[in-house]
Amino acid sequence: MLFDLNDLRLFIYVAELKSLTRSAERMHLSLAATSSRIKGLEARFGMRLLYREAKGVKLTPAGETLLHHALTMMQQFSLLKSDMQQYSDEIKGHIRIFANTTAVTEFMPAALATFLRSHPNVNVSLEERLNYDIVRGIQDGAADIGIVAGTVQAQGLEMINFSTDQLTLATSADHPLANQKTVMFSDTLQYEHIGLHEGSTLQHFLDRIVEESGQKLNLRIQVRSFEAMCRMIESEIGIGILPKSAAERYQKSMRIELVALGDPWAVRERSIIYQKDTIVPKYMHDLMDCICGLPSY
Incomplete structure (x- = not known):
């Protein structure tokens, strides 16, 4: 056999961390053993998989191809373990979820609370990512x-x-736009905005809208949560764009006003995505049912 699962797991860590040293620590290996395993992979395939650089390592095109297949093989192995769960209480399922900002902060806590109560042997990883990275x-x-x-x-x-x-x-409450029933996003750009942190899906989306329009978004402050955004808005530091569900919740305890956006993109479909033609464990279907069964947000 060209390699074992530990070789693949190590290679995935190297690709993600871009460091042999940190990957060695993650795998509880010495740096020498880690380097030897990577060199062994390169020797077995007869080609370079990594570029060694001053700041770490970078995948070669061949390394990118290996990474793609390694991730697929590890996923299939994870599914194998999950499907065998019915035969042994010691085997636990695991679901890794990539989601946008609103999902992570607004409705996934409720969905996961319901799901995990009925699936005590399943662990979940939830990571906030941009739409492109999620796909x-x-x-x-x-x-x-x-x-x-x-x-x-x-x-x-x-x-x-x-x-x-x-x-x-x-x-x-006293902002010039507060009494408007509807406003176009472009008309808000003359005012200072409160935004989310740079890694936020929503902020990335708004930045792209502004860039495509050729205008400029004047960000006064960037914060980590919708609650912090609303507190800044209440204090008259700026205005902000956020999901209506979150805004209505904070409006109950803060002096803020909500104005509908007239832009077509302001209404967006939320979707669950997953791979076609793969074996999906029953507990993963159960989680998707929990998400789809939530009240409208």
């Missing part, structure tokens, strides 16, 4: 389930639309 993660096998909002290019993936995500403008 790629599912295609590459790095995640089992993706949750996206809006239009995405998801060739080769199954997609389940389960609810609608409506974005709205939040302002302080």
Whole structure:
């Protein structure tokens, strides 16, 4: 055999961490043993898989191909373990989810609370990612389930639309836009905005809208949560765009006003995506049912 599962797991860590040293620590190996295993892979395939650079390592094109297949093989091995769970209480299932900002902060806590109560032997990893990274993660096998909002290019993936995500403008009570029934996003750009952190799916989406329009978004402050955003808005530091469900919740305890956005993109379909033609464990179907069964947000 060309390699074993530990070789693949090590190679995946090297690709993700871009460091032999950190990968060795993750695998509880010495640096020498880690380097030897990678060199062994390169020798077996007869080609270079990594470029050694001053700041770490980088995959060669051949390394990128190996990474793609390694992720797929590890996913299939994970599914094998999951399917054998019925025969042994000691085997636990695991679901890795990539999701956008709204999913992570707004409705996944409720969905996971319901799911985990009835599936005590299943562990879940939930990571916030951009839409592009979510799709790629599912295609590459790095995640089992993706949750996206809006239009995405998801060739080769199954997609389940389960609810609608409506974005709205939040302002302080005395802001000039507070009395408007509807406003276009472009009309808000003359005012200072409160935004989410740079890794946020929503902020990335708004930045792209502004860039495509040729205008500029004046970000006064960037924060980590919708609650922090609304507190800044209440304090008249700026205005902000956020999901209507979150805005209405914070409006109950804060002096903020909500104004509907007239832009077509303000209403976005939320979808679950996962790989086609793969064996999906029953517990993963159960989790998707929990997500689809949530009240509309």
